[in-house]
Amino acid sequence: MDNSHVALVSMMLKAEMFSPYRCDRNIALGINLNSLTKVLRAAQNEDILTLKAEDAPDVVNLVFESSETDRLSEYDIKLMDIDQEHLGIPDTEYAATIEMPSAEFQRICRDLMAMSESVSIEASKDGVRFACQGDIGSGSVTLRQHKNIDKPDQDVTINLSEPVSLTFSLKYLVNFCKASGLSSRVKLCLSQEVPLLVEYGLSGSSYLRFYLAPKIGDDE
């Protein structure tokens, strides 16, 4: 969760993504993301990464192996107590599910960010409309269901059980969009009065999910 507790990120890396994968019992490792970033920077593109943690650990161990150069680097990151409560996220049936190219979503967020702090996402049977209202004026981007035979990556699919209109903070969305590099596709799931789910699919059934609380009240 972020500091204001209005957004949440959850990343699932299934066991199938690893080889080998071994886990004797469930364990939660509190890792400082900054520290992790620092260590990960020491990795090279084609390195094989091994993550290890003992039982009741106080460090997590990262080993980078370069198959080409037989280079082996090993790092320990001190763990931290994470006092944040773990929230159970239920599987929700969303009223609207929009799939689109992640680059497209990023583009929309960036463009609207120039206009305003928040965006309203309205999904109706006509399509999905991202609209914002700022000091200098207003702007909107509307996407319709779209199929590109040649490049299925460019498809826009909208599944709708009922129309939805919600407002979100663009700054958060722009931050979510940084995950665009991980996946060419992004899935937005909306329901009235429920956090927006922004999901980037990873290989297999692994995913990176962002949740963002909608803005409710007078704020546009």
Place this chain on the structure above:
Amino acid sequence: MAIATRSGVNSPVKNHSKDTSTAESNTQREPLRHFILPRDISDSSRFLLLSHPRDSTVERFLFCPERGLFQFTKVHTPSIDPRSLLFSPAGCDGPDSAKTLDDNNRAEQPVSRGYISKSAGFFVATPFDLAFILLPLVMPAKAPSGKMLFQPIDDIFEQHIQGDKHLRYIYTHGRSMIEEAMSSFCDTLEAGDEQMYRPNEEKTLRMIMQKVDKTMQKGLPGSLEEKFVTRALETPVMSVKREDTIMSTVSITPTNSGLATPDGESPSESFDSQSTAASSAPSTILSEVSTASSVSTVIPEAVPQALRDLKKRKTVLDFILASYLPASLADRLRKRVLEKDSPVNFTPLEEHLSSLAEMRAQALASRSIGDFSRKRGPDDEEISDLRAEKKRKQEEEDKKKNLGESRGVRDLKKVNVTGMKKMSDFFAKKPVAKAKG
């Protein structure tokens, strides 16, 4: 307090233990209390509980039918400076005196061998005018509407002594004293062989003024005089100081003494030490004078003696009214003092004090302006240094803290999250264990 100890033994007053029963027990359970009593008081002297005229709380007095009434003043040492008292038999007086002491106490007393009191506090009996005790009894609480009646002394006190055996003791043993005290503040009338009395406020005031005069002759204690007379009459230093700086810009002038009086009410009163220093050496360059202006003492002679006396008189009067008379009576007497036919006229003092207050206000105003104009004095530099240091530390700390978080996190801090609910409002907390994955 060592001096007090010695005086307790050698001084003309004799040292008593409060009551013989405590003295007889060789082992004292609670420390003895020490009283310094007047010498040669009669055998029929008694400790009496009388209501103090100020607030009618019951306090202990000593009454001697020959010497009069005494109140007790506690002399005690501050608790931060603990002391004890040593009582020893007056060795230099020879064995005789020790013997008489023994005889007096009918047994060998701890006091005769010397005695150390843990607490150095003791009580001193000081004369107390009986009139002050009688005043609240005799004087009606409210201002009398008509003429009051002459009454014989028995009638006046009949009610009061009925339930008060302490007062009755004075009445029976010291009737002549009561009569004397009564006549000091009452109109008297001879009716047959009986003396009749009628309380008179004017006479009361005269009596008090006599006491004031007596006090004036002896002079006030130094600390009291300093606080209530000298300080109160001090001319504000700031105004003079300012004039000094003005003078330094003008020229060297022997007439500065004339310049230094702000309103010319009385030429000497507004001097403070630095301006007198200037006038004593008029040829010195005045810039030097202004450098000495940090000295802020006031030469007492600067205030005319008449004013000082008046202020002193007022201080004493206020003290007596506040501490020995009931409030209602004191107020009435105070009003009487202000009237034209009162024995003392405080008007010049009042005028002077009000003019002083005005000057003080001006000085204060000018000072605050002065402070404003020199925003960055030499002292401020240190403070600003300190502040800068603090700021730098704060920044460093912030930086250290920021090292632990990414830019994205920092940016998100600035986001307006009004209207956004917390995640925990949507998602229930997970039972106990850790999050999956």
